Amino acid sequence: MAKKVVPEAERRRRRPTRQGQVLSEALIVETALRMLHEHGSAGLTARRLGAALGTDPSTVYRYFAGLDGLTRAIGEELMGRALDTWRATGEWRADLRALGLAIHASYLAHPQAAVLTASRVTGRPREIEVDETILGILRGAGFPDVDAVAVYHAFIDLALAFAALDAGALALKDEARERDERMWNSTYARLPAATHPHIAATARLLAERMNRSAYPTVLETLLDGAAERLVGAGRLGG
Template identity: 65%
Template sequence: MAKRVVPEADRRRRRPTKQGAVLTERLIVETALRMLHEHGRAGLTARRLGTALGADPSTLYRYFRGMDELTLAIGDELIGRALRSWEPCGDWLADLRDVGTRIYRAYLAHPEAAVLTANRVSGRANEIAGDEAIIGVLRSTGLPDAEVVRVYQAFVDQALAFAALDAASLALPQAARADDEAVWRSTYAKLPADTHPHIAATAPLLVARMNDSAYPTALDMLLRSAAAAVAAARATAADD
């Protein structure tokens, strides 16, 4: 059964932890992020987190109903870090490119956390503020709301999907990642043209490109599609 969460005003410990810190939700999330970076997803447990904080693991339930709620808070923290200093410049394409790149980079900075949280929807403050900002940028173009939501979904899902995909590679042991990256040169580049003519024809390009993220290219393609939709909507409005 989920444990009762203590109201916000009553959560703060009266005494510091063994490390001399007063527990807060933010300190717990930041410590969890550090543990994910150092020990991976399997290393993040209530017991280990309590030890890292110098507190009894049961104390964590004064802040979170369980580890799943902490996971949602971690994802919300990543979004908050992505948009903490973001300010719209007024060019909607530039603003969307900046937001997408910021989200992707914030998740990639914490690969284990990205794999754990990129597919989650928290409904927490940073996530809501980010969604409000993105939808606001799209609505400023004059797109109909149905089209705004269509582009918004593709935009957010694309950034998070690439973040999760690329983070999963970064989270691999170094030797495994190196082996994967070598396959393009050791296998694909050596396929004969008589059996695999298309791969053979493009092999040098594949070797040069396939170990880099496709997110910048995919983001460009999505934004070009969005720009075409905006142009069509504005042309329709001008004719009415």
């Protein structure tokens, strides 16, 4: 832990860096995102961040409790961006679908960052806002609380899990360019039918499909399941 981290809200003095840069949490997060894009998911280092900000590396520790704290703030930022692009329509299925895709897309827009953050629960405001929103959609649609919580749990974990998985693939593609991308066209497509009949038989279909995300399909399946739960509950409840 650094000496003491002053929360952004209580910050008064804004002493500029030797190079004239005035720091803030937002600026640091933004710069970190850019560095992740430029140098890959392992490229976020205090020293490089300092250089990019025109600052001594250790200054970052006045704003975040270590790089780990910065990482959590980045996750919070991505979640916030998802929420900002989303609009409610009142139709629960459409709203959930759009929100799920927005979260997924927001993380995939910064795959190198997503790799670091998507599987972490931060408990920060924007993340809580997303949770509240999802529960609101479900309870508003008439799901009994037990079902609303069950669907919420599946929904949010699905979104985050696929965000992390797909971001991993995408980040790898950017970093170790194409090595992985061609796996399905090279390694898998060349397996002999004698030892791997099923892969051999479907190689073309696999190559077509495996470079896309399974998330939209799985999400739709989940929504189907939820819809059935809803009519079931309706029958019982009223």
